[in-house]
Amino acid sequence: MKFQQIDQFAAELKVDTRAAVYDGSKKGHEKRTKLLFDEFADPDALRRMAGDIKQHVIENLDTYLPAVEAKMKANGVQVHWAATAEAANEAVLKIMRARGATKMVKAKTMVSEETELAAFLEKHGIEALETDLGEFIVQIDGDHPSHIVKPIIHKNRREIARSFEREGLGDYNDDPQTITRRARNFLRHKYLAADVGLTGANFVSAESGRMVLVTNEGNSRFCLAATKCHIAMIGIEKIVPRDYDLALFLNLLARSGTAQEVTVYTEFISGPKSPAQPDGPEEMHVIFVDNGRTEVLASECRDILRCIRCGACLNVCPVYRQASGHAYRSVYPGPVGAVLSPLLMGDKFAQKADLPKASSLCGACNEVCPVNIPIPDLLLRLRNKAKEENVPSPGTPPMGAWALLASQPTVWRASLIGGKVMNYIPTKLIPVPALQAWANKRALPEWRGGEFRKWLKNRPKKTKP
Amino acid sequence: MPPADDREAILSRVRGALAPLHERAALPDYTTEIAVMRSVIAGRDLAELLGERMKRVNGLALSDASALVAHLRAGKFLHGYCDPALWPVLAPHFGADFKVETEFDRTRVDDYAFGITRAAGAIAETGTIVLNDATTSRRLAALTPWVHVAVLERTKIFSDLPQAVAALGSDNNVIWCTGPSKTADVEGILIEGVHGPGQQIALLV
Structure with a gap:
């Protein structure tokens, strides 16, 4: 039986990795705060408004989805639907096969991480190459991203240099500039040789059917300049009502995700390339993916579907900073992942029911969220769901004894004195596995029970003037 | 399951999920003014502000062709591509030490050190x-060379993001480029020129 898996993972994390994750996330958070508060009179007003807009969208998806489909079709886009991860991957494969295509270049998309698209295509003889630098490194290492926006936040330059050397991308060199140039030189010829470019979408405007893609490296633009076919895999919750709303969301996304006013590339795509333009896709497909989202929509936690995948809640989370993304055993780590990942498991919810418990409910995630998701509330709802569904919770001590103590003042007082005995008991030796798992990594502070009561009783009383 | 069935399955699950809601959240009314950096823009000349804001993101705004030629020469960027519609105007400024092609050959992307294309506009507050597709002669020419030069008419500078969104128009592809292509994936260290240009230049005309 595994106890407190996130705790255990964090405890065993390499010192280097913890330092990399801690520094990376802390830096991202501090820059974000400065940028938002320096430039906007009331940054919280932006967050609340964006949250209200997305809440409106998810509560009206039944009208927005057909509307956006109709717009896209009118724009010359072929629209597909995929209820499951398997269906989404199959849809991509079918499009590739219909074109006789064997090579794909991929921009970063979280939904394709959910469906494990690249591995699926490779199995079917299709080269599916990640082009975002971080994702590329994750791919050659057979690793998984540990952050929504910074996939290799857990790696240092020496590990990357060794991977590049192993893959034949040059002799060992851990200078970040050299690493980046080598990736540039290797990947540009891959884009030009590819048949299909696959991307996600950050936003889709229901009004115009326009999808928006934001990147910094220019890799998604390269996919859409070099290939003749564009496939976009899009979660059904990515809609915003109007083009008008895009300015608000773009301002928030760049600031929250990477502490930029706007990302280097912000691309608005409403269809295949214009006829007069020599470069770019002549054919465009959109695959709307459910993969558990409708179940989230039906749950008490539907607010999480507002998420725009900026990663700000990861950066600010004290648990994420200590544990790193892989501790969450999911595509989505951190506070958003602690809510979304168990829900996306559907009837296997129990397997990840521990994630919502690994939180002190400090509320920092809600404070930074660009769409104002009440993450702590949702975590509590999921804890409750686990309780109601009788999901076993190994390692959680029964609270009955405590309840007995706390409800009877005399017993309580006696136990405070008796508690002093705790100072002399080696907790690691108590033969309760859950307690041992906990105590192995921690030392209990010295018992000081009763001190507060003593102080309260003897404190000098203020006299009323 | 064929795609048509997935469509109906998803939409009926969405309807089912939303049916129990007594009330649906309304679309709030707001002005995008809340997302404008008004203190940055107020009272400023847009061309001047654009130059300043470009500089903040390591871009560069130049106001005459000879300055551009001097910049390219100093960086030894001597072989490049130029939109054929722009070349007649720019050619007199380029010396014989330059080799400029007006046809872009995608089999030789590494040959082009610079690419000169037309811009559809600019956004001052963000640099x-x-x-867009209508004004960019080749998407690849604006992306693959180390230096991208966008020739921009001064009258086409928007002050802020909401204005630029309102002007997206009917072009199938509009792309905003803010400074050089960059990454901070390796240890959070900023490196420019990842897949796109390492230098992003606006030539104001």
Whole structure:
């Protein structure tokens, strides 16, 4: 039986990795705060408004989805639907096969991480190459991203240099500039040789059917300049009502995700390339993916579907900073992942029911969220769901004894004195596995029970003037 | 399951999920003014502000062709591509030490050190160049060379993001470019020129 898996993972994390994750996330958070508060009179007003807009969208998806489909079709886009991860991957494969295509270049998309698209295509003889630098490194290492926006936040330059050397991308060199140039030189010829470019979408405007893609490296633009076919895999919750709303969301996304006013590339795509333009896709497909989202929509936690995948809640989370993304055993780590990942498991919810418990409910995630998701509330709802569904919770001590103590003042007082005995008991030796798992990594502070009561009783009383 | 069935399955699950809601959240009314950096823009000349804001993101705004030629020469960027519609105007400024092609050959992307294309506009508050399919002669020419030069008419500078969104128009592809292509994936260290240009220049005309 595994106890407190996130705790255990964090405890065993390499010192280097913890330092990399801690520094990376802390830096991202501090820059974000400065940028938002320096430039906007009331940054919280932006967050609340964006949250209200997305809440409106998810509560009206039944009208927005057909509307956006109709717009896209009118724009010359072929629209597909995929209820499951398997269906989404199959849809991509079918499009590739219909074109006789064997090579794909991929921009970063979280939904394709959910469906494990690249591995699926490779199995079917299709080269599916990640082009975002971080994702590329994750791919050659057979690793998984540990952050929504910074996939290799857990790696240092020496590990990357060794991977590049192993893959034949040059002799060992851990200078970040050299690493980046080598990736540039290797990947540009891959884009030009590819048949299909696959991307996600950050936003889709229901009004115009326009999808928006934001990147910094220019890799998604390269996919859409070099290939003749564009496939976009899009979660059904990515809609915003109007083009008008895009300015608000773009301002928030760049600031929250990477502490930029706007990302280097912000691309608005409403269809295949214009006829007069020599470069770019002549054919465009959109695959709307459910993969558990409708179940989230039906749950008490539907607010999480507002998420725009900026990663700000990861950066600010004290648990994420200590544990790193892989501790969450999911595509989505951190506070958003602690809510979304168990829900996306559907009837296997129990397997990840521990994630919502690994939180002190400090509320920092809600404070930074660009769409104002009440993450702590949702975590509590999921804890409750686990309780109601009788999901076993190994390692959680029964609270009955405590309840007995706390409800009877005399017993309580006696136990405070008796508690002093705790100072002399080696907790690691108590033969309760859950307690041992906990105590192995921690030392209990010295018992000081009763001190507060003593102080309260003897404190000098203020006299009323 | 064929795609048509997935469509119906998803939509009926969405309807089912939303049916128990007594009330649906309304679309709030607001002005995008809340997302404008008004203190940055107020009272400023847009061309001047664009130059300043481009500089903040390591871009560069130049106001005459000879300055551009001097910049390219100093960086030894001597072989490049130029939109054929722009070349007649720019050619007199380029010396014989330059080799400029007006046809872009995608089999030789590494040959082009610079690419000169037309911009559809710019956004002053963020230092952004706006490109679209109608004005960009080749998407690849604005992306693959180390230096991208966007030739921009001064009258086409928007002050802020909401204005630029309102002007997206009917072009199937509009892209905002803010400074050089960059990454901070390796240890959070900023490196420019990842897949796109390492230098992003606006030439104001």
